[in-house]
């Protein structure tokens with residue numbers, strides 16, 4: 001399975017510019033003929049929270065049309081990172097997944113909002129996870145801060161996922177956590193983790209990229225630097241079953257011991 005991660009800067013509160021850029025990057029990534037293209041978190045508006053309701057997508061548009069058409073045109077699955085997306089009165093940090101025919105295969109709303117950054121005042125948290133099949137491989141997705149809550153990735157793994165996608169906007173100041181958490185989620189769930197960060201700066205935060213893919217043994221297969229780029233990597237899906245057989249963590253779980 002060939003994966004292409006799109007690591008870009010995101011312009012604060014400027015969805016038009018961000019969409020143009022993302023279309024260009026997806027067209028470029030498609031030239032490498034990946035099976036799946038993955039985008040970062042909140043790539044349409046970034047965290048322009050105060051006017052999010054006005055500038056966000058409306059019920060998934062225009063993301064559904066623009067990204068769906070690209071998925072269909074290039075016949076590539078796209079895990080479309082996440083976008084600010086209004087549904088009625090509520091704004092979600094929502095991830096859409098498109099299949100090779102351009103259909104929305106799944107969506108996921110970020111479940112953990114950073115209260116310290118007042119995300120919960122402007123966004124509504126999701127309440128569930130979904131797994132989805134891309135070319136017959138069961139996959140799941142969580143978003144950025146969600147990675148700090150191991151229960152969520154474990155839930156996705158218990159639903160059968162072998163690949164976990166994590167679009168993010170993770171700052172330089174905590175980049176050690178990013179790398180350690182991505183590796184930890186991969187090892188403990190014996191799954192591939194595909195983690196896509198942004199670059200650039202916003203207010204006082206710098207975003208260093210460092211997008212990475214970690215295999216189910218915890219080995220880093222690829223790690224980017226802090227430049228705009230498309231990161232290509234190929235993953236061997238058989239490795240998940242080999243590792244789950246070698247160290248059968250899932251069948252050795254002792255659920256009684258986890259009760260509070």
Ligand SMILES: NC(=O)CCC(=O)C(=O)O
Pocket residue numbers: 041114143144145146148168169170171174177
């Ligand atoms: N956008 C995010 O969720 C950032 C998460 C983060 O910076 C952290 O958990 O630390």
